[in-house]
Amino acid sequence: xxxxxxxxxxxxxxxxxxxxxxxxxxxxxxxxxxxxxxxxxxxxxxxxxxxxxxxxxxxxxxxxxxxxxxxxxxxxxxxxxxxxxxxxxxxxxxxxxxxxxxxxxxxxxxxxxxxxxxxxxxxxxxxxxxxxxxxxxxxxxxxxxxxxxxxxxxxxxxxxxxxxxxxxxxxxxxxxxxxxxxx
Ligand SMILES: C[S@@+](CC[C@H](N)C(=O)[O-])C[C@H]1O[C@@H](n2cnc3c(N)ncnc32)[C@H](O)[C@@H]1O
Numbered sequence: 001x002x003x004x005x006x007x008x009x010x011x012x013x014x015x016x017x018x019x020x021x022x023x024x025x026x027x028x029x030x031x032x033x034x035x036x037x038x039x040x041x042x043x044x045x046x047x048x049x050x051x052x053x054x055x056x057x058x059x060x061x062x063x064x065x066x067x068x069x070x071x072x073x074x075x076x077x078x079x080x081x082x083x084x085x086x087x088x089x090x091x092x093x094x095x096x097x098x099x100x101x102x103x104x105x106x107x108x109x110x111x112x113x114x115x116x117x118x119x120x121x122x123x124x125x126x127x128x129x130x131x132x133x134x135x136x137x138x139x140x141x142x143x144x145x146x147x148x149x150x151x152x153x154x155x156x157x158x159x160x161x162x163x164x165x166x167x168x169x170x171x172x173x174x175x176x177x178x179x180x181x182x183x
Contacts, residue, residue, distance in 0.1 A: 003021065005075065006049065007020055007021060009073055013073065015115075015118050016115070017115070018047075023113065023173075024169040026168035027144060027173050027175070029056065030144075031111065031113075031142055031175055032053065032060055032142075034109070035057065035061055035111075037062055040061075041066075043110075044068050044070070044098065045068070045069040046095040046127070048080060048113070050079055054080065054083060057111060058085050064087075066087055067087055069091065070093050070094065070095045070101075072093070072094050096130070098131065099130045105137070109142060110135060110139070110142070111143075114143070117150060128153065128156075128157040131157070132158070139180065140177060140178060141176070143178070144173045146171050147174070148163070151163065160179040160182060161177075162178075163176055
């Protein structure tokens with residue numbers, strides 16, 4: 001297995017890792033597809049894990065963009081330190097502490113790989129509330145999941161929620177794109 005340590009971390013703490021392997025290139029590309037490259041962006045990443053999404057974001061976005069990533073697993077935090085990119089700040093902190101580190105209404109995109117279905121309801125509500133607070137009015141929340149069970153919850157926090165799907169991942173995944181604005 002390419003990322004054997006990912007599998008090992010999943011076995012140690014499946015409830016927080018939420019998957020036994022890192023996301024496929026096809027899923028990652030679909031998740032970061034909406035990010036424009038022509039202007040600097042302020043991005044928050046939630047649950048970067050081994051950094052597959054982080055690298056795709058950094059490869060795609062404008063050179064003056066900033067990415068702040070929140071990851072609770074210390075093994076993944078250590079791996080993320082190997083990404084040498086001045087645009088990236090990795091915080092060894094839970095996403096539920098987002099507003100301790102990020103100013104309100106300053107973020108263009110929140111990109112989340114968090115296993116929402118496995119996170120206790122109160123904690124995920126805190127994370128979604130704080131994501132809503134840090135996003136600019138025209139910002140977007142991007143999230144992939146393996147089931148649609150949190151669609152209703154996302155609708156409580158965002159005015160527009162659209163869903164796409166990819167078979168090219170194990171397991172196949174849904175990708176949400178959520179906006180605060182109604183247009
Ligand atoms: C499904 S893995 C995604 C990893 C990688 N982004 C990918 O797509 O393969 C979920 C990640 O979220 C992290 N995580 C879970 N709960 C978290 C929380 N409350 N705050 C920050 N990270 C969390 C886990 O440690 C894990 O690295």
